[in-house]
Amino acid sequence: xxxxxxxxxxxxxxxxxxxxxxxxxxxxxxxxxxxxxxxxxxxxxxxxxxxxxxxxxxxxxxxxxxxxxxxxxxxxxxxxxxxxxxxxxxxxxxxxxxxxxxxxxxxxxxxxxxxxxxxxxxxxxxxxxxxxxxxxxxxxxxxxxxxxxxxxxxxxxxxxxxxxxxxxxxxxxxxxxxx
Amino acid sequence: xxxxxxxxxxxxxxxxxxxxxxxxxxxxxxxxxxxxxxxxxxxxxxxxxxxxxxxxxxxxxxxxxxxxxxxxxxxxxxxxxxxxxxxxxxxxxxxxxxxxxxxxxxx
Numbered sequence: 001x002x003x004x005x006x007x008x009x010x011x012x013x014x015x016x017x018x019x020x021x022x023x024x025x026x027x028x029x030x031x032x033x034x035x036x037x038x039x040x041x042x043x044x045x046x047x048x049x050x051x052x053x054x055x056x057x058x059x060x061x062x063x064x065x066x067x068x069x070x071x072x073x074x075x076x077x078x079x080x081x082x083x084x085x086x087x088x089x090x091x092x093x094x095x096x097x098x099x100x101x102x103x104x105x106x107x108x109x110x111x112x113x114x115x116x117x118x119x120x121x122x123x124x125x126x127x128x129x130x131x132x133x134x135x136x137x138x139x140x141x142x143x144x145x146x147x148x149x150x151x152x153x154x155x156x157x158x159x160x161x162x163x164x165x166x167x168x169x170x171x172x173x174x175x176x177x178x179x
Numbered sequence: 180x181x182x183x184x185x186x187x188x189x190x191x192x193x194x195x196x197x198x199x200x201x202x203x204x205x206x207x208x209x210x211x212x213x214x215x216x217x218x219x220x221x222x223x224x225x226x227x228x229x230x231x232x233x234x235x236x237x238x239x240x241x242x243x244x245x246x247x248x249x250x251x252x253x254x255x256x257x258x259x260x261x262x263x264x265x266x267x268x269x270x271x272x273x274x275x276x277x278x279x280x281x282x283x284x285x286x
Contacts, residue, residue, distance in 0.1 A: 016249070063192070063193050066204055066216050066219065069219075124204045124208060124212070125204065126200035126203045126204060129196070157248045157250060157251075158250060160255035160256075162254055
């Protein structure tokens with residue numbers, strides 16, 4: 001079975017090498033508009049996004065992000081609004097906060113893919129340093145970067161899987177059998 | 180020997196920032212990322228100096244040092260990963276011996 005959505009899900013890949021070609025502001029805005037529609041626990045919308053296209057800011061952000069192999073034309077930083085989360089009585093490490101980072105990220109990755117952009121996530125960065133570079137106010141914590149640009153023709157070999165992965169190998173039907 | 184060769188301040192700062200922030204991210208990340216980050220730092224330093232070094236060093240930087248893929252980690256093939264790292268280490272040592280003239284030194 002296939003349709004455009006399933007096809008996009010299957011064909012999207014993490015892009016670790018990007019060209020120097022800039023992306024249009026309108027394309028970046030489309031990615032951000034998509035993020036607005038990402039699932040959000042309790043529809044609380046506890047996340048904020050920082051969109052970056054300034055070359056110097058991108059350069060400094062990359063310097064404090066050991067996991068950023070690509071040189072992106074734009075980055076969207078997904079932040080948790082911790083002050084707002086606290087106002088809902090949520091603990092700092094409540095899992096919903098991080099689940100929603102993931103739903104926003106996947107939504108943006110698919111949106112970027114649909115626009116013909118390359119996109120990859122980065123979580124290996126110093127939160128303290130990134131906050132300083134971006135002048136992030138107290139109460140917001142940067143959690144994930146979505147790096148955007150145009151995919152280079154040659155990509156570094158991806159992280160290898162540890163054995164074959166199929167949907168069946170990831171799935172247990174109904175309940176686990178007792179030993 | 181290129182004794183006067185130094186990184187520009189911009190280049191050195193980039194490397195310092197990478198190493199310091201990697202020290203922090205490594206606290207939370209998988210242990211196998213430690214080697215990955217060190218190799219990335221070595222690769223970035225190699226890129227920064229490649230145009231200014233001797234042809235022999237350039238051959239090393241663009242050859243043996245680049246043999247391990249950027250995202251390679253130990254778990255996929257522990258034995259193969261160690262073998263590849265040993266090969267790079269051996270190549271480093273062989274280049275050092277030649278570059279510093281240890282092989283030409285009379286005992």
